[in-house]
Amino acid sequence: MRVAWSNWSGSVQATPSMVLYPESIEEVVDIVRMCRREGRKLRVVGTGHSFTPIAASGDVLVSLDRMQGLVEVDAAAETATVWAGTKLKLLGELLFQQGLAQENLGDIDVQSIAGAISTGTHGTGREFGNIATQVIGLTLVTGGGEVVECSPESHPETFRGMQVSVGALGVLVQVKLRLRSAFKMRYESRRTQLTACLTQLPTLADSHRHFEMYWFPYAESCQLKIMNETTEPVTPRRVGDYISDVVLENGVFGLLSGMCRRVPKLCKPISRFSAAQFPLFSKVAYSHRLFATKRLVRFNEMEYNLPAEAMPAVIEEMRAVMEEERFAVHFPIECRYAKGDDIWLSPAYGRDSAYIAVHMYKGMPYGAYFAAMEKIFLRHGGRPHWGKMHSLRASQLQELYPMWDAFVRLREQYDPDGILLNPYLEKLFGVPELSL
Incomplete structure (x- = not known):
């Protein structure tokens, strides 16, 4: 019996023929060999938090939920x-x-x-x-x-x-x-003017262990999230934290988002209102309890990696295009930094990086907005996050990733029959689509 599956945002739906929950390495081996023997395809799913069809399967879907710890x-x-x-x-x-x-x-x-x-x-x-x-x-x-x-x-x-x-x-x-x-950090939420922030980006990024910026389209202010290691005592959990994390950032913003979906012309004033309402605070906690933020308001997302030094120029171009095109968008743009690496398919391969993510509330059209932002990212050498929406295919990705061909050869070696491919990955790697 086929079962319906969708990712977190609802942007991807699939109907796998079976969903399997192995509990050991031996069971995973049995599943893979069964698929190879019977000419089946399989994909593995975690929590479905990718916005692309990367985990979608019309045949065998494997969940590792029983292989935790x-x-x-x-x-x-x-x-x-x-x-x-x-x-x-x-x-x-x-x-x-x-x-x-x-x-x-x-x-x-x-x-x-x-x-x-x-x-x-x-x-x-x-x-x-x-x-x-x-x-x-x-x-x-x-x-x-x-x-x-x-x-x-x-x-x-x-x-x-x-x-x-x-x-x-x-x-x-x-x-x-x-x-x-294990270590503790002090988390600070600040607000500043976007124009001033852009001139200080290198200093802000260099001066703090973790720095990220959120700015709302059409708004002049932006939120800074800063975290640094500390030996201070943990801040007691307060009612205000619940109000900030759940009521304001999720409940109220969810209601405002619903209004924007029904009346798109409200996006601009609601974006400005939201920018002014970001809570300002600081707190201390152990690191693993500070990094994550509750995400109860569902959305679709595109994120690109860029050379670190490109961040200010890219943001200025994004602002200009938004003012010209007047996209109906009220979700904030998330801007972060990361160190370069030598991992073949890492978007940060060979360069210290900036990441810029754009979002659109679930149920609102995102095509024109994402396409316009993607053009800007690509002009600056952008590489897409593999779990986020983008329009690129094999020939374009081959130009962006120096080790692309080496990875393709590795894929052919480790999956000679292509049982781990779905239609999306076939397009991604330029593999002729095969019937199940």
Whole structure:
């Protein structure tokens, strides 16, 4: 019996023929070999937080929800091996119980660790790469049904291809992470004028462990989110935190978003109103409880990686196009930084980076807005986030990623029959579409 599946935002729907929940590596091997034997296709899904059809399957959908938790912890070496289906929120708490923490995370913690690293998910901070840079070992079941263990020491070239693989090389089953001791940070929310902020961006990014900026279309003010390590005591949880996190940032904003969907001409005044209502505060907590933000208002998103130095110019171009085109959009634009890396399909490959993300409330048309912003990003050498919307295909991606051809050869080696491909990935990698 077929079951309906959709991603978090509702932008992708699929009807897999079966959904399987393996509980061991051996069961994953059996599933892959069954698919290969019967000529089936399979995709692996975490929490469906990608906005592209990257996890969509019309045949076999595999969930690793029953493969969560710690496998092995080496407190002295500050490393841990974890099941690939472990959700980031759970992982943070499990590591904290061991006195450990990941050095950096993104602003959503509902994804599985496998999904986060496979799509190049990142946080912010000049000195920190995306989450995949914290990986020091991987175990996966290839498209041929073989179990492969890979590390920078055992297979340095292959490992760099596996770190961000969009699930095209195999089913990740275990991940070994480089960690650090648990630590606290002070989180500050500030407000400033966007024009002034743009002139200070390099200083702001260099002066803080983590820095990101949110600015609303058509508004002059923007919010700065700043986090720095501290030894101060944890701030007690207050009623005001609930009001800020849930009531204002989700409940009220959700109501305003509904108004914008019904009456698009309200987007501009509501955008300006929202910019003025961002709460200003500071608090101290352990890192894994600060990185993530509750996201109850659903949206669609496109995010591009850019050379770090391009951030101010790109934002100015975005502002100009928005003023000219008058897009009906009220969701903020999120601007972050990340350190460059050597991972083949990482958007930050070979360069220190800026990330700019644009959003549109669920149910509102986003095509023209995203297309206009994408043109700006591409003019500045932009590379798309693998879990976010974009329009690029194989020939364009080949030009943007120096190691693209090497990854394609690796994909053909690890999945010779293409059982891990779906129609979306076939277009992404330029593989002729095959019938199921």
